[in-house]
Amino acid sequence: MHAVLINADNSLSWSEVPEPVRKDHEILVEIHAAALNRADLMQRAGNYPPPPGWPEWMGLEMAGVVLQAPADSRWRPGDKVCGLLGGGGYAEKVVLPADMALPVPKGLSMVEAAAIPEAFATSYLNLCLEGGLQAGDTVFVQAGASGLGMAAIQLVKQVGGKVVTTVGSDEKAEFVRSLGADVVVNHRKADVAAALAANPPNIALDCVCGPGFGPCIENMAQGGRWIVIATLGGEQCQINLRTFFRKGLKLIGSTLRSRTSEMKAQILKGMEDLLWPAFSAGTVKSVIHQTLPITQAAEAHAILQNRENLGKVVLTVKGN
DSSP states (O other), X not given: OEEEEEOTTSXXXXXXXXXXXXXXXXXXXXXXXXXXXXHHHHHHTTSOOOOTTSOSSOOSEEEEEEEEOOTXXXXXXXXXXXXXXXXXXXXXEEEEXXXXXXXXXXXXXXXXXXXXXXXXXXXXXXXXXXXXXXXTOEEEESSTTSHHHHHHHHHHHHHTOEEEEEESSHHHHHHHXXXXXXXXXXXXXXXXXXXXXXXXXXXXXXSOXXXXXXXXXXXXXXXXXXXXXXXXXXXXXXXXXXXXXXXXXXXXXXXXXXXXXXXXXXXXXXXXXXXXXXXXXXXXXXXXXXXXXXXXXXXXXXXXXXXXXSSEEEEXXXXX
């Protein structure tokens, strides 16, 4: 079979690789579409290696058709599934634990389904499990127009919460409002900390951090949970620790990729129960910016690198 490999000069090539070998607890899937994530860019740069046991090539989520499955699993050959991967999605086939796959929601294409697992699983893990999201909570989502931001906004609204989010342009502000965001802050024009002072969040999902983190956390609601999943705005900041015990705050560091397969399976099950009916009903959506053939993976990476996308970029491997 073929997969997208990273060459010594950091270029990408659609190259022949060994066929995957399925273990007893795994399914073998013919990949039809694989969605991109910023983690793919980090892996290509040599900064985000796949967990042990996963292929060396990139790809954290995909959708396709089951070719082989354990007899005691929920899957049968021919089933359409989407799956969460530790790596290996940029390829013609992949094997993954049977409980790390989900059915393609009714009415969705393979492209739309491929764009669901990573962002929505990350949102569910951090907002629902780490953050204890409840109806009526105010949630601060950094970078609302990112793939993760779009998923988080929709998840919060599905549960019945209020969303405060940041964007970097008026176009993105209009876009996230269409997804249900209640308060939108263009961080290039307005003070984020002031917006939080007017809307104290119970939960924050932060992929930015940096120098602005300290002033923002001062405006958390009593008992708030600030969840850090990345530091795109910088790794250093100054915070007032007295705020933590005065308000009873929790600062939580979290990543999805390092979780065990068993934990990821629990996350996916909870996500399916909460969101799959909404996907089928169209009240929660998989937002696609552009699709490109898998042989144009480098061009797809450039879209993410240049921050040109509003929605997910998806590579197509087979016709849908």
